[in-house]
Amino acid sequence: MxxxxxxxxxxxxxxxxxxxxxxxxxxxxxxxxxxxxxxxxxxxxxxxxxxxxxxxxxxxxxxxxxxxxxxxxxxxxxxxxxxxxxxxxxxxxxxxxxxxxxxxxxxxxxxxxxxxxxxxxxxxxxxxxxxxxxxxxxxxxxxxxxxxxxxxxxxxxxxxxxxxxxxxxxxxxxxxxxxxxxxxxxxxxxxxxxxxxxxxxxxxxxxxxxxxxxxxxxxxxxxxxxxxxxxxxxxxxxxxxACGAIGSGILEEGKTLCSIGTSGVILSYETSNHKDFGGKVHYFNHGAPGAYYTMGVTLAAGYSLSWFKEVFGEDEEFDDFVHDVETVPPGSNGLLFTPYVAGERTPHADAMIRGSFIGMDSSHRRKDFVNAVMEGITFSLNESLEIFRNSGKKVDTIVSTGGGAKNHHWLQMQANIFNATIIKLSSAQGPGMGAAMLSAYGCGWFDSMEDCAEEFLKVEQTFTPQKDQVHEYEELFKIYQDVYVQTKGLNERLASYRS
Structure with missing residues (x-):
């Protein structure tokens, strides 16, 4: 071997x-x-x-x-x-x-x-x-x-x-x-x-x-x-x-990746370097031969959740910290979070903006806040997906990797907010696996990266959109998009008070 x-x-x-x-x-x-x-x-x-x-x-x-x-x-x-x-x-x-x-x-x-x-x-x-x-x-x-x-x-x-x-x-x-x-x-x-x-x-x-x-x-x-x-x-x-895309099989037109690590990414395969998105999303060279990809970035995706856990559940295992979020309905009982805790990149290239919890009241419990953080991260990624769709791209299947693929409730939430089938691969090591695949291809094990992906990557589970929740999230997403506009000026005025 x-x-x-x-x-x-x-x-x-x-x-x-x-x-x-x-x-x-x-x-x-x-x-x-x-x-x-x-x-x-x-x-x-x-x-x-x-x-x-x-x-x-x-x-x-x-x-x-x-x-x-x-x-x-x-x-x-x-x-x-x-x-x-x-x-x-x-x-x-x-x-x-x-x-x-x-x-x-x-x-x-x-x-x-x-x-x-x-x-x-x-x-x-x-x-x-x-x-x-x-x-x-x-x-x-x-x-x-x-x-x-x-x-x-x-x-x-x-x-x-x-x-x-x-x-x-x-x-x-x-x-x-x-x-x-x-x-x-x-x-x-x-x-x-x-x-x-x-x-x-x-x-x-x-x-x-x-x-x-x-x-x-x-x-x-x-x-x-x-x-x-x-x-x-x-x-x-x-x-x-780029390696995350390779390690997730994003190697042909129409394939899309959602990767939630420290930052979050929505990435879609492109065969041309001539498209014009007006700078709304990033446009980079792929690691595969002759390919490119468009990408939207949430600057503090998984970081938002790890920050919240560090403050409110530092000594707990992650599974224990999120174990009861599946009981929280869409909208987290009227609580909304924007994941701008380190600024934002897509679609708001704004280093000054900061995160918000909107709608807090005394009925909310920690599980509502955790669920709201998950929803806010996913809403932010959906803004990039919306740019892709508005440019004419069809997105109906998304491979989800990183921390966002470790929790089934979050994967179903992605399916509902993105209104797309979510695929979880058996290997969650997207970038590392992508690096290994580049090495395997470079060593001549396969004639193409696609052949390598067919051998190396296996689907573990799929999550399909739930129509009733898709509609609820469409309405919540509109409210989410208003928060940036409403809080931008407030955050600029608060900037001088940050240590």
Whole structure:
């Protein structure tokens, strides 16, 4: 039997999956690490911690002896998007990585618009200038830490830095590069126009490769530390959402993904890079050959629920915390939640907005609040789905992954709010499985990614819309959409009181 490894470098942990030729996960390791949040809006991590925890995870896998090191043919990666890692000529990080959920760069986004122009930026990158993207972070360092910026030889995204430390080769795949605001999506090249306009030396941009391309083999010192073989092939990998799409079988027109992790994503497959959504949703390169995807993002999806649990059920297991939500009717007995606890991205690119509970009274119990949080997250994702449908896309089947796929009540809620059949796969490791599939395809196990998906991915359960609840949620969704408009001004006035 042959094996591949998928490494998913997430925001809170790195997950290492050992997958066999039939798509079965034979061993799994997770290593967590903290966020560094020195002040409001800042979110950073030490890149060397990613490397250390990944090496520890790989070593643990080999020590468990699920197979011999020589049976592991390839390794590939999925990684958190947008994070900025600046390295010097020796490949050492010059500062902590600035992560995707860091919101310090509002003025840099304005600078990009003023210099490039909003329409021209959309023409080139297909995406608006948002605080989470990489380019604003680079401009922030250039302005506030000029000494560090001047010493930077190359910028990388998180999983690309990790892969560099494992192979010694610098590269970035197209799916991650598309989230930097520096890639010309139609030409699939770094944009000289943007770099010149913002006085960025284009040589700081790393070589571009496809997600399934081989980018070296393991360094001898990495093999020594982990027990892996130096002959193990290493493939570029992709952005977490691109890999999540692959690991969920979103590999043809009409397929849609709902992924609820720290952030939440509604993602739909596209065969063309010429569509125009006017910046309302993101438009990125897929990890599959010649493909793209449109994507709407809820900035604090699963994070909203984990925040609420941390405050009101810190010592409880998740299943205990949510065990009685199925008794709560649609609308949570008149309680509505907006998941803007860290700002919002789609359809409101607003770093200042904050969450709300609307309609509280003394009859409400904790289960009503938990259910309202689940509904609010799903309503936010439905706003992205509505944009897709209004553009003419047919969406009747959605693969649901992440934390939102762990609770049957929440899966049925998604079916009712989205008015679509929800599919739960037997494997919930979307991005990690997607990374493993890229490796399997790169190793030549399959003629296409579709063939790989047919072998690796299996449906566990489906949830169909309940007509009476679909109607109730359609009316509740209209109320939900009013909350942003009604609270935007209030949140701007409250901003100065935030610590």
């Amino acid at each position: 042959k094996y591949v490894i998928g490494i998913d470098l997430g925001t809170s942990a790195v997950k290492v999956l050992l997958v066999d030729q039939e798509g079965e996960i034979r061993y799994e390791v997770s290593k967590s690490y903290p966020l560094i949040q020195e002040q409001q809006g800042y979110s950073e991590q030490d890149p060397n911690v990613w490397v250390r925890e990944t090496l520890d995870g790989l070593a643990e896998l080999i020590q468990a002896r699920p197979c011999s090191p020589e049976q592991i043919e390839g390794i590939s990666f999925s990684g958190q998007m947008h994070g900025l890692v600046l390295v010097d000529e020796q490949g050492q990080p010059l500062r902590n990585a600035i992560l995707w959920n860091d919101t310090r760069t509002t003025s840099q986004c304005q600078e990009i618009y003023q210099t490039i122009g909003e329409e021209r930026l959309l023409d080139i990158t297909k995406n608006p200038a948002l605080e989470g993207f990489t380019l604003p972070k680079m401009l922030w360092v250039k302005q506030h830490e000029p000494d560090i910026y001047e010493r930077a030889s190359t910028f990388l995204l998180p999983k690309d830095y990790l892969r560099y430390k494992l192979t010694g080769q610098l590269a970035m795949d197209y799916s991650d590069a598309a989230g930097t605001l520096l890639l010309d999506i139609e030409e699939n090249t770094w944009s000289e126009e943007i770099c010149q306009a913002l006085e960025i030396n284009i040589t700081i941009c790393p070589p571009l490769v496809a997600s399934y391309e081989q980018t070296g083999t393991l360094l001898p010192q990495v093999a020594d530390v982990t027990g892996l073989s130096t002959s193990t092939k290493v493939f570029a990998g992709g952005a977490d959402n």
